[in-house]
Amino acid sequence: MIVYSNGCSHTRGACRNRYEDSYVYIFLSSLVGKNNFVSINKGFDDIHFNNPNLYKNLEPNIHYNIFDADYGKSNDKILYETYNQVLSAVQEGVQIDYAIIQLSGVNRRMHWDMYGNLINVNLHNNVELGPKFEPTATHHSIQQIIILQNLFQKYNIEYVFIPYMEFDSVSLSKNPYLNMIDFSRFTTNLNEGHRNDFRKKLWVCDTHGHPNYIANYYLANKVLELFNYDDCLMGFWDYFSDTDVAFFNAESTFIKKHYNKLGDATSEIIKKLKN
Amino acid sequence: MIIYSNGCSHTAATIDYDIYYIDILAKVLNNKPSYEWVNPTEGHYNTFKNVDFNSLSKNKNYLLKHAEHGKSNDLIFFETYNMVIDSIRCNNKIDYAIIQFSGVNRRLQTIPDVDKDVKLIHVNPHDNSHLGVKLEPFASEQSLQYLLILQELFKTHNIPYVFIPYMEFDNNVLELTDKLHLIDTTRLTCSLYDGHRTDFRKRGYCRDAAGHPNYRGYYELAMKCLDILNKKGIKPVEVYYSKEKRMFDDDLAEKQDFVKLFSKNLGDGTSDEIEKCKTPII
Numbered sequence: 001m002i003v004y005s006n007g008c009s010h011t012r013g014a015c016r017n018r019y020e021d022s023y024v025y026i027f028l029s030s031l032v033g034k035n036n037f038v039s040i041n042k043g044f045d046d047i048h049f050n051n052p053n054l055y056k057n058l059e060p061n062i063h064y065n066i067f068d069a070d071y072g073k074s075n076d077k078i079l080y081e082t083y084n085q086v087l088s089a090v091q092e093g094v095q096i097d098y099a100i101i102q103l104s105g106v107n108r109r110m111h112w113d114m115y116g117n118l119i120n121v122n123l124h125n126n127v128e129l130g131p132k133f134e135p136t137a138t139h140h141s142i143q144q145i146i147i148l149q150n151l152f153q154k155y156n157i158e159y160v161f162i163p164y165m166e167f168d169s170v171s172l173s174k175n176p177y178l179n180m181i182d183f184s185r186f187t188t189n190l191n192e193g194h195r196n197d198f199r200k201k202l203w204v205c206d207t208h209g210h211p212n213y214i215a216n217y218y219l220a221n222k223v224l225e226l227f228n229y230d231d232c233l234m235g236f237w238d239y240f241s242d243t244d245v246a247f248f249n250a251e252s253t254f255i256k257k258h259y260n261k262l263g264d265a266t267s268e269i270i271k272k273l274k275n
Numbered sequence: 276m277i278i279y280s281n282g283c284s285h286t287a288a289t290i291d292y293d294i295y296y297i298d299i300l301a302k303v304l305n306n307k308p309s310y311e312w313v314n315p316t317e318g319h320y321n322t323f324k325n326v327d328f329n330s331l332s333k334n335k336n337y338l339l340k341h342a343e344h345g346k347s348n349d350l351i352f353f354e355t356y357n358m359v360i361d362s363i364r365c366n367n368k369i370d371y372a373i374i375q376f377s378g379v380n381r382r383l384q385t386i387p388d389v390d391k392d393v394k395l396i397h398v399n400p401h402d403n404s405h406l407g408v409k410l411e412p413f414a415s416e417q418s419l420q421y422l423l424i425l426q427e428l429f430k431t432h433n434i435p436y437v438f439i440p441y442m443e444f445d446n447n448v449l450e451l452t453d454k455l456h457l458i459d460t461t462r463l464t465c466s467l468y469d470g471h472r473t474d475f476r477k478r479g480y481c482r483d484a485a486g487h488p489n490y491r492g493y494y495e496l497a498m499k500c501l502d503i504l505n506k507k508g509i510k511p512v513e514v515y516y517s518k519e520k521r522m523f524d525d526d527l528a529e530k531q532d533f534v535k536l537f538s539k540n541l542g543d544g545t546s547d548e549i550e551k552c553k554t555p556i557i
Contacts, residue, residue: 083420083424087423087454087457111407112407112409114410116411116412116413118413130385130406132385133387134392134393135393136385136395139357140353143356147356150431151427154431176361176364177357177360179364180360
């Protein structure tokens with residue numbers, strides 16, 4: 001089995017900077033057993049084609065977790081990489097079985113440094129380069145969803161979209177293409193996203209709304225359900241140990257109080273809310 | 276019939292010409308002598324303010340000229356994709372698509388705007404370059420991806436299409452990429468390695484250092500597109516361009532020794548590049 005995933009820090013296991021905390025790992029562990037798969041994490045970005053096609057030397061009887069999620073990523077980059085990865089697999093005659101795509105903040109974009117390396121522009125990093133503004137930001141992301149949806153459907157790849165952050169509701173209401181999207185493949189609706197709901201429930205480890213163990217466990221279950229594996233989720237304590245789990249953090253009251261105002265939780269927003 | 280065209284200044288209307296390659300194409304492709312042309316205005320990001328596919332009559336011929344000066348492949352891709360799916364959504368499918376690709380280093384940036392919420396600005400070597408143009412290898416790689424996605428879109432919906440790579444792509448990137456063979460080169464008017472720009476400069480088929488086509492360039496592009504679409508019926512060049520226009524363009528081309536000599540080095544024809552070409556090598 002080959003699982004391909006992409007997303008930003010909200011998929012990366014950001015709370016402890018630990019891949020294994022991610023719902024993608026819980027999903028795979030539930031299906032094929034904990035530690036019974038090989039993970040390929042690209043990590044920091046390369047200049048695309050300098051890397052050999054990673055689907056070239058995959059072993060037939062091994063389960064693979066091709067995990068591209070990383071900190072700060074934009075939907076631009078998620079589309080760009082995912083599209084290339086799918087084509088790379090097709091070129092090698094390799095079938096990706098499941099694609100799990102976590103959509104990031106729509107205002108993020110990618111840029112490049114003087115050496116041609118891709119860098120992220122978002123409200124936390126390189127913001128001086130200019131993030132995307134509404135309504136274009138949302139409309140770009142909608143187009144990216146349609147492109148990926150059509151790609152997965154063409155190559156018979158089972159897929160799930162996780163809109164972790166809420167989309168701009170005004171821009172969404174004006175987008176004429178929403179009815180071209182198969183929302184049965186989404187873990188939640190675009191208007192709400194998961195982030196604020198998780199903040200409200202305190203299923204987050206920080207003001208940014210990064211999912212904690214419970215949220216990752218919840219997302220793994222959501223993904224399993226969408227792939228029709230209703231009863232496959234492994235036990236919480238079979239996956240996490242009691243030393244892993246820390247449910248609360250010092251900011252929990254603040255997060256709960258301002259769950260729907262925190263947005264990307266930049267220092268400016270936090271300062272504003274605290275004042 | 277609906278013909279859709281997009282591109283940058285190398286396709287867009289100017290004050291110097293009444294007829295461009297896309298108009299010649301429209302005259303040949305249309306089954307009726309007249310056609311209505313529409314310049315889709317900004318607004319592509321939500322509703323097309325002046326193009327409603329539901330209201331386009333199926334008994335009339337339309338030429339949608341979406342090309343605009345300074346456009347990037349980012350915007351050409353975004354608009355084209357939206358236009359195609361909008362036409363399908365409205366059950367009034369585009370019949371032909373002619374897409375001219377622009378310089379791969381150009382990009383699109385959004386900035387806040389008091390009146391329109393957001394303003395789309397072009398970032399290219401001529402305009403807003405301080406905001407940072409795309410760098411290689413990413414620039415060519417992303418444009419290749421755009422080609423692939425649009426190719427897929429046109430093929431899926433059985434829309435005959437032509438791609439015009441007016442500017443050459445970065446040859447080193449093309450050598451290294453593993454995606455080039457996925458592109459259907461039979462739909463390209465020329466090789467991605469060469470583009471038209473340098474060749475037109477060399478042959479006097481353009482009217483300035485930036486490589487904008489003159490009547491000869493437009494006519495050649497029209498011929499190449501029709502050839503790919505397997506359509507006959509193009510008339511001699513004299514039918515489309517007056518004697519005065521042809522003489523003016525030919526005279527100008529005669530005088531442009533500099534453009535011919537530095538056809539390969541002029542790049543986007545910015546003032547810096549022109550200056551560099553003019554500076555003698557010591």
